[in-house]
Amino acid sequence: MSSVISTQSQGTPQRVPQSATGSTVGPEQPSPKTLLSVEDLHVWFELKRFGFLHAGYVQAVDGVNFDLSEGGAIGIVGESGCGKTTLMKTILGLYEPIRGKVVFRGRDLSALTARDMQAYRGEVGYVQQDPYGALPPFMRVEQILVEPMLVTGIKDREEHKQRIRDVLTEVKMTPIDDFLTKFPHMLSGGQQQRIVIARAMILNPRLIVADEPVSMLDASVRVEILRLLEKLQESHNLAVIYITHDLSTVRYFSDEIYVMYAGKLVERAEVNALLRNPMHPYTQALLEATPDPDYRNALTYKDLPPGEPPSLVNPPQACRFHPRCPHKIDGLCDVQLPPDFVPEPGHHAACWLYR
Amino acid sequence: MSEANLLLRVEDLRLYFRTRRGIVQAVDGVNLKLPSNEAMVILGESGCGKTSLSRAILRLLPNNVATYTGKIYLNGHNTMELNDESYRRQIRWFEMSMVPQAAMNALNPVMKVGDQVAEPLLVHKRVEKAEALEQAAWMFEQVGVPIDFLNRYAFELSGGMRQRVALAMALITLPSLVFLDEPTSALDVLTQANIFNVLKDIKRELAVSFILITHDIATSSELADTVAVMYAGEIVEVSDARHFFTEPLHPYSRLLMDSVPRLKVEQEPTFITGQPPSLISPPSGCRFAPRCPSAMQRCSDAPPTFQKDGRQVRCWLYA
Numbered sequence: 001m002s003s004v005i006s007t008q009s010q011g012t013p014q015r016v017p018q019s020a021t022g023s024t025v026g027p028e029q030p031s032p033k034t035l036l037s038v039e040d041l042h043v044w045f046e047l048k049r050f051g052f053l054h055a056g057y058v059q060a061v062d063g064v065n066f067d068l069s070e071g072g073a074i075g076i077v078g079e080s081g082c083g084k085t086t087l088m089k090t091i092l093g094l095y096e097p098i099r100g101k102v103v104f105r106g107r108d109l110s111a112l113t114a115r116d117m118q119a120y121r122g123e124v125g126y127v128q129q130d131p132y133g134a135l136p137p138f139m140r141v142e143q144i145l146v147e148p149m150l151v152t153g154i155k156d157r158e159e160h161k162q163r164i165r166d167v168l169t170e171v172k173m174t175p176i177d178d179f180l181t182k183f184p185h186m187l188s189g190g191q192q193q194r195i196v197i198a199r200a201m202i203l204n205p206r207l208i209v210a211d212e213p214v215s216m217l218d219a220s221v222r223v224e225i226l227r228l229l230e231k232l233q234e235s236h237n238l239a240v241i242y243i244t245h246d247l248s249t250v251r252y253f254s255d256e257i258y259v260m261y262a263g264k265l266v267e268r269a270e271v272n273a274l275l276r277n278p279m280h281p282y283t284q285a286l287l288e289a290t291p292d293p294d295y296r297n298a299l300t301y302k303d304l305p306p307g308e309p310p311s312l313v314n315p316p317q318a319c320r321f322h323p324r325c326p327h328k329i330d331g332l333c334d335v336q337l338p339p340d341f342v343p344e345p346g347h348h349a350a351c352w353l354y355r
Numbered sequence: 356m357s358e359a360n361l362l363l364r365v366e367d368l369r370l371y372f373r374t375r376r377g378i379v380q381a382v383d384g385v386n387l388k389l390p391s392n393e394a395m396v397i398l399g400e401s402g403c404g405k406t407s408l409s410r411a412i413l414r415l416l417p418n419n420v421a422t423y424t425g426k427i428y429l430n431g432h433n434t435m436e437l438n439d440e441s442y443r444r445q446i447r448w449f450e451m452s453m454v455p456q457a458a459m460n461a462l463n464p465v466m467k468v469g470d471q472v473a474e475p476l477l478v479h480k481r482v483e484k485a486e487a488l489e490q491a492a493w494m495f496e497q498v499g500v501p502i503d504f505l506n507r508y509a510f511e512l513s514g515g516m517r518q519r520v521a522l523a524m525a526l527i528t529l530p531s532l533v534f535l536d537e538p539t540s541a542l543d544v545l546t547q548a549n550i551f552n553v554l555k556d557i558k559r560e561l562a563v564s565f566i567l568i569t570h571d572i573a574t575s576s577e578l579a580d581t582v583a584v585m586y587a588g589e590i591v592e593v594s595d596a597r598h599f600f601t602e603p604l605h606p607y608s609r610l611l612m613d614s615v616p617r618l619k620v621e622q623e624p625t626f627i628t629g630q631p632p633s634l635i636s637p638p639s640g641c642r643f644a645p646r647c648p649s650a651m652q653r654c655s656d657a658p659p660t661f662q663k664d665g666r667q668v669r670c671w672l673y674a
Contacts, residue, residue, distance in 0.1 A: 079543035080514070188630055189401065218400040218570055220614045224626040245543050248573070248616040252624065275618065289548035290573075292617050295596040297576045298394075301555060302548045308513055 035206060035239045036068040036091070040100035043083075043090050047313065058312045060086040062263040063100075070206065071237040075250035075271075077286070078260035081309055084243050087260070088209050091241070092126060093117055105206075122152050125200030127210040127229075131192035135184040141195055142180040148202055167198045170235075171228060190221035194228070201232060207239045208232075214249060226253055247290050251275060259283045262310055262320040269347040279349035281305070281325045319352070327353055361428075362391040362531060362564050363412075368425030370404075370411040377635040378421050381407035383588035385425070386660070389581075391531060394558060394565040396575040396596075398611070399585035402631060405568045406456065408585065409534045412566075413453055414442055429532075448479045453534040457541060458521035462509035469495075469505030472523045479528055494523040497560065499553050515546035519553065526557065536568045551577040572615050576600055584608045587632050587642040594666040604668040607643045641670070 043061040046054065060083040068074060078084045089095050091102055093109050102109045104120060112120060128134035135144060145164045154160070168176045171194040184192055193213060200208055210229060214222040230253060233240050242253050250257055250271070257274045259267040259282065267280040278284045285305050291297050305324040310316055316323050322333040332352050341354035370382040381404040389395050399405040410416060412427055414434075427434045434446055452475075455461065463471055472494060473487035482490070492502050498519040509517055518538065525533050535554075539547040555578065557563055569575050575582070579596040584605060592605040603609045610627045617624070629646040632638055638645065644654040653671045661673040 079545060219572060220400060220611060220627040222626075223614050223616065223624040227626070247544070248618040251618065252616055286544060287618065289544045290618050291548075291577055292619050293572045293576045293600050293612065293615055295576060295579070295600040298555070298578055298580065298596060301552050304545060304548055304552070308515065308546070 033070050034067050035070045035072070035105060037103045038064055038066050038087075038091070038100070039103065040065055041087070041090065041097050041102065042099040043086050043095055044098050056313050059263050059315060060312055061090065061097075062315075064260075064263075064265055066258065066265070066268070068207075068239050068241065071233070071239055073233055073240040073242065073254040073256075075242045075244060075254035075257045076260055077244060077247055077250055077257055079245055079309055081312070082260045083263040083312070084260050085211060088211055088241065088243055092124060092209060093120060118152060122148075122203040123206045125203070125205040125208040127193075127196055127200050127208060127213045129212040130216050131189060131196045132184060132216075134196050135192060137184055140181050140183055141187075144184075144195060145199055145202055148199060152203060163202055167202050170201065170232065171195075171198045173198070188221075189217050190225060193217060193221075193225050197225075197228065197232070201236075204236070205238070207241070209241045209243070211243045212245070213242070215244070215246065222249065223252070229253065247275070247286055248292075259286070262315050263312055264320060264350065266321065266351070267347075267349045273344070273347050277344075277347070279343060279347065279354060280321075280351045281327050281353075282321050283349075319350075329353075360390050361388055362393075362430060363387065363389040364426075364428040365412065366426040366428070368408070368411055368427065369422050370407055370416075370420065371422040372407075372417070373419045373421040374635075379634045380588050380637060381634055382411050383637075385585075385590050387583060387590065387593070389532070389564060389566065391564055392558065392562045393580040394567060394578045395581045395583060396567045396569065396579040397583050397585055398569065398572060398575060398608075400570055400631060402634070403585045404588040404634065405585050406536055409453065409536060409566065409568055413447060413451055413534060414439070415447075415453070444479075448475050448528050448530065450530055451532045451534065452525040452528065452530045454521050454525045454536065454538055456536040458524075458538075459514055459517035459541070462517060462520060464509055466508070467506050468509055468512065468517075468520045471509075472505075472520060472527055475524060475528050490527060491523070494527050495520075497526070497557060498523045499549075513546075514542055515549060518542060518546075518550060522550075522553070522557075526561065526563065529561065530563070532564045532566065534566045534568065537570075538567070539574060540569070540571065547574060548577075554578055572611060584611070587637055588634055589642060589669065590667075591643065591669045592667065594668075598664070598666060604663065604666060604673065605643075605670050606647045606649050606672070610648075 041061055041064045044057040044059050047056045047058060049055040064087060076084050086095060090097055096110065142164065146160050149160055165176060173179050173194055214225050217225060226249060229240065232238055242250060244250055254271060257269060257271055258265050259280065261282045267283045278287050288302060289304060305326060307324045310320060318335050318337050319333045322328050325333065329352055338350045338352045340348050340350050342348050343354040365385055365387040368382055368385045372379040372381055385408060397405045397408065416423065429450055434442060462468065469488060469491050472491040476482040476487040476490060477484065492505060495502055495505065500516055500519045504512065539550050558565060565578060567575060567578055581593060581595050582599040583590050584592040584607065586607050592608050594604065603612050613625045614627060615624060627646060632642055640655040641658050644650045649672060658669050658671045660667050660669050663673050
C-alpha cells in the first residue's frame, strides 16, 4: 500500500520519503490510485466560558497525515478519547478541520458545494458502532434501505427494489422477503449490523468507514461480520477504514495498522510487522494489555503504564505519551516532539527511541 | 473440592418469566458449586440467561416471575428458605453483592462518590457516618482510586475510575461473594487490564470470591479459576480454567473458543452458524443440537450431565 503518514510538529520538517515496501493491492491494479488523503489535519474544538469567552481548545486531532489507496484497508487503533472518532467524522465531512485538509479523489472536502457534498456522502458509507442505535426503530428494513436512495435522488421504484435485493443478498440476509417488512427490534444484533452494512453499501460507495463495527456483538458473530466486510471490500474494490480499540480483530481485517494516541498517530506499520515487533511504547502497552484466552493470564499481573490518557485541552508538551512512558528520555521526550522515524522499511514510529 | 469449604452451592435453580408471548425459561435447572476465595466465570452469549442466573442467586427479581425454584446454599444454609426481608437483612450486600452491568454509568450524579461508597454501610450495617467514610477511604485505596476523589462527583471521574468506585461500593461491606456482570465491557483495553490487576489483588488480599459474568472469553481468562459455559438457560460445561482454556469439552465451548480472534497466535477464527433457540419454547433434547457439528441421533434426547476427569459436560459425546 502506498501511504505516507507522519506525525507532524510545528517547526520540524519530517515528511518521510516513501520507502520501497511494495504495494499490497491486487494484480489487476498495478498502480493503485490514491482515493483519500488526509494532510496535516488539525481538528480542534473551541471551549467557551459563559458561551462567548474563549477558554482554550480541545485538540482532538492534531497533525495527522495519511493516504489511502483505492481498495486499501487500514485499521486505526486507539483508546476512547484519542481522537479516532473525530478523525472519522472529519473524513465523513461532519467536522471542519481548523488546519489541513481531507482530499477525496483529488478534491478538497472543504471546497465542495452542498450538492457535491451530498454526492460525496453517497461515495462514503458509514457503519456505526451500535447497530440498534443506528437504525430508526419505527422504520421497516425496506424503508431503511430506500431512504439513502431517496435522499440522493434515485426515484425509480424498480431500481430501488433491484438494489435492495442485490445488497441484501450480498450481506446474506436471505430469504430477502422474510426481512423486508421487519422492524430493527425483531432482528438479532448480527442481523441488525448486516442491515447497517447494507445501508452503507446501497449507494455503491468507494469507501466504507466502520467505527467499532463488532464491539457490541457476541463473540460468535464478530468474525462473521468481519468476514462479510472483508468480502465486500474485495468484491467491490472498496477502501475501508476500520476504527477500533481492539487490536485482536484488526489483524484479520486490514493491511496496515495506525496507532493513535492523544490526537496523534504514533505508529504505523503493516499488520504483522506491527504485531510481531511493536516499536512505540504505547503500542507495546496495548499489546501487553490485550489478552488471548489462556489460563496463565489469571496467575500473573500485567505490566501496564501508569495513569490515563491525557486531557486534550492541555496535552503534555512534546511527546504526549512521555508522562506514562517507561522508556522516557529526560530532556528529550518532554522537550521536543518526536518526528516520524522509520527504523525498518514501512514501519514508522514517532518515538525518540529510534532516533 | 471438599464440601467443607464450599461457599456457594446452587441446586436445580429455575427462573422463568411471564411475557405476553409465553413463559421465558431464562434459567433452567442450573447446578453450581463455588469454593471460597475462588473466581468462577459464567460464559455465554447475550440472551443465554447468564444475567438472570446472577439475579436469581441474588434474588433481585422483576415482577413478572413465573417460576423461581431450587436451592441456593450459602455457607451450608439454604437462602431460599428466608423470606424477602430477612434475605435483605442477612444476605444481600452482607454476604453477596453485585457490580451490575454498566454500573459506572449508574452512579448517582448528585452525590459525592465517597458518600455513595459509604452508603451500603450506613444502610445495611448502621455504621456511623464518619466511620463509614473512613472505611470508604480504605476501600478506595484497595481498588486504586486516589483518596481525594472521595469528595468528587461521578462526572469528574474517567470511566475506569468510575468502574473502580462501583467495585468499591460492592466490596465496602466485605461480602464473601461478589458478582461482576460484564465489568469491563465498556472500557478501553488498558483500563480493562488495569481493572483485572485490581480484581486479582482484591481476590488475594480480601479473600473474596467472584462470579464473573461475561461473553468475552479472552478477558475472562484473566480471573477464572473455573469456567461455566451457559447456553440457552442451561449450564453445558463446568471445567477448571487450565483445562477449559487449553481443551474445552462441549462442542459449543469449542466453537466459542475458536471464534476468538487471537493476537499472539496464528489462528484463523471461525464463527458459529445459526442462532440460539428462543427460550420460550426451547427445543426438546440437546438445545445446541441444531447448530452442533457433531450432532447425532441421540441428541434428540436431553443429555444428562456427565463427569469427565473432574469436569462436567452436558453432551452425549461423553456418555
